[in-house]
Amino acid sequence: MPKTKVVFLPDDVKVKVSRGQTILQAAAKAGIMLRGACGGGGSCGRCRVQLRKGGLSSAGTGKLPPEESEKGWVLACRSIPEGEVEVFIPETSRLVEHRVLLDERQSGLLAATAEDFADTAPLFRRQVVKLAAPTLADNRDDGGRLLWALEHEYGIVNTRFSRQVLADLPRTLRESNWQVAVELAAVDGFFEIQGVKPTTGKDPVFGLAVDIGTTTAAVELVDLETGEVVGTAGTYNRQAAYGDDVITRIIYAAEMPGGRAKLQEAVRETINGLITDLINARQIDRNDIRAVVCAGNTTMVHLFQGLDPTFIRLEPYVPSVNAPPPVRAAELGLEVNPTAWVYCLPGVASYVGGDITGGVWVTRLSATEELSLFLDIGTNGEIVLGNKEWLMACACSAGPAFEGSGVSCGMRAVPGAIEAIRVVDGGFEVIYNTIENKSPTGICGSGFIDLLSSLFKAGVIDRSGRFVQGLQTPRVRGGEEGNEFVVAWAGETGNGADITVTQADLQNLLRAKAAVFAGVRTLLASLGLELGAVQKVFIAGGFGRFINARDAIMIGMLPDVPLERYKYVGNSALKAARLGLLSQKAWEEMKKIAGRITNVELSVGNKFMEEFVSALFLPHTDVTLFSSLQKG
Amino acid sequence: MAVTIAKERWSSKCLEVVLGSGLKQIKIGGETTLPFLHFEGEMPNVPAVALEVFDAPPVEWPDFLSSAFEGVLGDPAAWAKKCVEYGADLVVLHLNRTHPDQGDASPEEAAEVASAVAAAVDTPLVVLGCGVDEKDAAVLPEVANALAGKNCLLGCATQDNYKSIVAGCIAGGHAVIASSPLDINLAKQLNILITEMNLEPQKIVMDPSIGGLGYGIEYAYSIIERMRTGALMGDKMLAMPVVLLVGSEAWKTKEAKTPDTPDWGEQKKRALLWEVTTAVSLLHAGGHIAVVRHPESLRRVKEHVSRMMQPQTY
Numbered sequence: 001m002p003k004t005k006v007v008f009l010p011d012d013v014k015v016k017v018s019r020g021q022t023i024l025q026a027a028a029k030a031g032i033m034l035r036g037a038c039g040g041g042g043s044c045g046r047c048r049v050q051l052r053k054g055g056l057s058s059a060g061t062g063k064l065p066p067e068e069s070e071k072g073w074v075l076a077c078r079s080i081p082e083g084e085v086e087v088f089i090p091e092t093s094r095l096v097e098h099r100v101l102l103d104e105r106q107s108g109l110l111a112a113t114a115e116d117f118a119d120t121a122p123l124f125r126r127q128v129v130k131l132a133a134p135t136l137a138d139n140r141d142d143g144g145r146l147l148w149a150l151e152h153e154y155g156i157v158n159t160r161f162s163r164q165v166l167a168d169l170p171r172t173l174r175e176s177n178w179q180v181a182v183e184l185a186a187v188d189g190f191f192e193i194q195g196v197k198p199t200t201g202k203d204p205v206f207g208l209a210v211d212i213g214t215t216t217a218a219v220e221l222v223d224l225e226t227g228e229v230v231g232t233a234g235t236y237n238r239q240a241a242y243g244d245d246v247i248t249r250i251i252y253a254a255e256m257p258g259g260r261a262k263l264q265e266a267v268r269e270t271i272n273g274l275i276t277d278l279i280n281a282r283q284i285d286r287n288d289i290r291a292v293v294c295a296g297n298t299t300m301v302h303l304f305q306g307l308d309p310t311f312i313r314l315e316p317y318v319p320s321v322n323a324p325p326p327v328r329a330a331e332l333g334l335e336v337n338p339t340a341w342v343y344c345l346p347g348v349a350s351y352v353g354g355d356i357t358g359g360v361w362v363t364r365l366s367a368t369e370e371l372s373l374f375l376d377i378g379t380n381g382e383i384v385l386g387n388k389e390w391l392m393a394c395a396c397s398a399g400p401a402f403e404g405s406g407v408s409c410g411m412r413a414v415p416g417a418i419e420a421i422r423v424v425d426g427g428f429e430v431i432y433n434t435i436e437n438k439s440p441t442g443i444c445g446s447g448f449i450d451l452l453s454s455l456f457k458a459g460v461i462d463r464s465g466r467f468v469q470g471l472q473t474p475r476v477r478g479g480e481e482g483n484e485f486v487v488a489w490a491g492e493t494g495n496g497a498d499i500t501v502t503q504a505d506l507q508n509l510l511r512a513k514a515a516v517f518a519g520v521r522t523l524l525a526s527l528g529l530e531l532g533a534v535q536k537v538f539i540a541g542g543f544g545r546f547i548n549a550r551d552a553i554m555i556g557m558l559p560d561v562p563l564e565r566y567k568y569v570g571n572s573a574l575k576a577a578r579l580g581l582l583s584q585k586a587w588e589e590m591k592k593i594a595g596r597i598t599n600v601e602l603s604v605g606n607k608f609m610e611e612f613v614s615a616l617f618l619p620h621t622d623v624t625l626f627s628s629l630q631k632g
Numbered sequence: 633m634a635v636t637i638a639k640e641r642w643s644s645k646c647l648e649v650v651l652g653s654g655l656k657q658i659k660i661g662g663e664t665t666l667p668f669l670h671f672e673g674e675m676p677n678v679p680a681v682a683l684e685v686f687d688a689p690p691v692e693w694p695d696f697l698s699s700a701f702e703g704v705l706g707d708p709a710a711w712a713k714k715c716v717e718y719g720a721d722l723v724v725l726h727l728n729r730t731h732p733d734q735g736d737a738s739p740e741e742a743a744e745v746a747s748a749v750a751a752a753v754d755t756p757l758v759v760l761g762c763g764v765d766e767k768d769a770a771v772l773p774e775v776a777n778a779l780a781g782k783n784c785l786l787g788c789a790t791q792d793n794y795k796s797i798v799a800g801c802i803a804g805g806h807a808v809i810a811s812s813p814l815d816i817n818l819a820k821q822l823n824i825l826i827t828e829m830n831l832e833p834q835k836i837v838m839d840p841s842i843g844g845l846g847y848g849i850e851y852a853y854s855i856i857e858r859m860r861t862g863a864l865m866g867d868k869m870l871a872m873p874v875v876l877l878v879g880s881e882a883w884k885t886k887e888a889k890t891p892d893t894p895d896w897g898e899q900k901k902r903a904l905l906w907e908v909t910t911a912v913s914l915l916h917a918g919g920h921i922a923v924v925r926h927p928e929s930l931r932r933v934k935e936h937v938s939r940m941m942q943p944q945t946y
Contacts (some may be wrong), residue, residue, distance in 0.1 A: 463821065617821050621820050
């Protein structure tokens with residue numbers, strides 16, 4: 001189905017919608033809730049929006065006065081974009097007040113990066129090579145002839161054969177009349193010739209980008225010849241059965257008999273499950289996946305490769321290796337082409353892994369003039385501060401709450417997840433929005449940020465995140481584990497159960513946000529810098545399709561700097577893995593970045609704990625840090 | 633050679649809190665400098681020293697402690713009078729019998745005891761619950777109601793039970809003790825939460841949770857010191873006076889409980905020194921009310937304070 005792009009102002013949120021969908025539907029997809037008492041029938045006239053660019057076909061103007069229609073005002077529910085459009089949404093048409101949404105930017109910076117590298121060499125590629133047929137005067141061996149041609153005609157040096165390829169080489173060369181497709185895998189410092197094939201009837205080649213998160217895992221299947229992403233999939237990391245955080249898993253790996261093998265198997269099966277989903281959906285042969293790039297924190301990489309993680313946990317926190325060498329897929333048990341190489345992005349330290357190196361590269365933080373901050377908020381929160389001159393990083397444990405785990409009704413940001421919430425004063429009514437407008441089945445990270453902020457604003461919880469006593473609303477009730485708040489009643493949900501948030505959940509969320517903010521403050525303080533010095537903030541993480549920066553500041557998770565300094569980059573680790581797959585150059589740059597980042601250990605001294613406790617408050621014990629909130 | 637005395641300039645001061653209603657009403661706080669630095673700023677009110685009363689006869693008290701209150705240990709009102717005779721600035725009533733494991737007395741019973749004690753003395757009264765959050769949340773509002781208008785100090789309110797206690801204090805016109813577990817941030821958070829319920833800041837006294845000498849006193853010292861410097865630097869949510877619950881800490885130490893031994897010497901001397909040293913140290917950190925158990929401790933702490941209140945000659 002052809003798609004068309006709609007840009008919503010002033011949020012500057014872009015969405016792609018199928019042709020024939022209305023502006024109202026597009027807005028919902030973008031996470032903007034419009035008013036509409038008539039349910040999209042065009043009769044109430046409340047979903048007024050103004051066309052700023054492009055054309056719309058309109059099925060009636062409803063109650064709009066003609067002078068307004070002339071100025072481009074239309075009813076969102078009656079208007080269908082014709083091609084790319086820009087639409088302004090006034091405050092009065094919004095169901096909830098203006099929210100600054102940071103959408104996951106597919107366009108701009110990140111997409112441009114992919115194009116930049118589209119013509120450079122992927123880690124696995126095919127090179128068509130034309131050879132001169134041997135003669136009595138030129139009777140070099142077949143193998144030597146091929147290597148010589150690669151080096152002298154195509155500039156590909158330091159190439160090695162595998163025995164398997166050599167076995168059938170003479171016949172292949174002659175049968176294809178000395179013109180062959182050479183399959184080259186870039187391994188640390190050399191190229192491996194994995195196949196020499198006739199140039200006709202070639203198979204597709206795919207690569208796999210993998211983000212191994214502590215709580216969730218995501219993969220992208222990439223066509224290595226076009227650079228296009230042909231499929232994506234995500235799920236929870238099956239290692240969660242052995243502990244929520246990296247520390248528990250390291251202990252399990254180190255102390256339980258067979259623990260390390262079990263954890264390796266769990267993550268391998270997680271990834272294999274995703275691969276199977278993808279190849280079934282796309283009808284492709286798993287043997288056509290010829291290269292895999294993984295981004296993960298240092299512990300995840302250790303467990304994935306079966307390396308001993310014991311000393312990551314023990315002072316002075318030294319990993320076995322920051323940049324592990326490529327390994328064959330067969331050796332790791334990944335169900336792709338067994339000869340495919342599996343690469344892991346180079347990390348920095350025990351708690352600042354390759355996923356972060358990747359994020360820094362993707363956001364171009366390492367090349368900016370301005371002082372920039374990169375936050376990757378997952379089970380571990382990692383923070384990088386710096387610019388093109390210097391880079392500092394630290395890590396803190398945020399817990400899995402914002403990834404939808406460890407909270408009773410949390411879920412990943414998939415269809416049916418509540419991603420935006422408003423609670424009406426006193427907690428009587430809740431307005432929410434779910435991904436793809438499916439009936440809600442849980443709450444994802446961006447929803448939790450909204451929830452915390454609006455429960456506080458509505459007077460349902462106090463600054464310490466505890467329920468206010470004596471509220472009259474039926475939504476606050478005693479549950480099995482103390483008080484809870486009903487976000488959605490069973491009748492509205494997709495699984496027939498109430499969606500609730502408990503006191504324990506709220507404390508979990510509070511701890512998660514406090515860890516992030518405390519990490520930022522501590523890192524800045526170690527350099528004698530204040531929050532205001534930060535000119536750009538890149539947020540990465542599995543919150544959902546967007547995060548509401550205003551709400552994130554309101555709860556004291558993100559520093560109180562002007563909203564325009566924020567950019568949400570979504571899953572930057574996965575993007576880095578994909579781009580690394582597509583470009584040897586990117587790979588080299590990431591290696592350099594990993595070497596440039598200085599790691600700051602937060603566990604040294606008690607500054608972090610102090611900051612953490614003072615951040616366990618909405619927004620913070622020191623309200624002067626959030627002065628923009630006091631202005632109202 | 634003339635010596636120039638370096639003087640710190642502070643931009644703000646501690647809050648002044650008034651406790652009690654009658655002639656013996658006291659004021660605490662209001663300092664514009666660190667404790668006892670009279671050359672540098674004002675210390676308008678003398679730190680107060682309080683004695684403790686319990687609603688049930690004590691068990692396992694050494695003789696030299698119970699003998700000081702002989703004949704009154706079964707009658708909280710008479711006990712309180714005795715405290716005033718000994719010179720206590722305030723009387724602190726512990727409602728231990730409300731503890732679920734120590735009689736589980738009802739809020740009404742507790743309120744009766746508190747009223748009897750309040751009627752017996754004209755010094756300001758401090759009423760402390762049993763320390764079980766939920767029970768205190770039920771008991772203290774009842775006590776607040778029974779003592780309405782007497783401007784008592786009720787506690788301890790924690791982050792988990794402050795709401796009903798503070799509501800009781802507002803209704804009865806009392807001040808509240810905001811108790812936090814040795815953490816400057818948590819102390820401040822609780823003060824913010826309480827003031828957001830519209831209790832005036834000058835109706836709050838902070839209990840930072842102290843440790844006795846040799847039992848973490850340095851943590852308490854540094855928290856109290858930070859509260860004071862915070863107040864002097866203008867942090868309104870750390871400007872409340874500090875109460876030191878010394879008796880409960882000092883008398884549970886091994887040093888106070890161990891009978892006379894050749895190595896450690898006389899128990900009475902040792903126990904009193906333990907209580908006095910703890911109280912005095914923390915008054916120097918920035919405490920405003922020292923709550924002690926033995927009348928001899930009261931005498932010695934007061935003596936020390938009165939010496940420290942002498943103006944400095946430079």
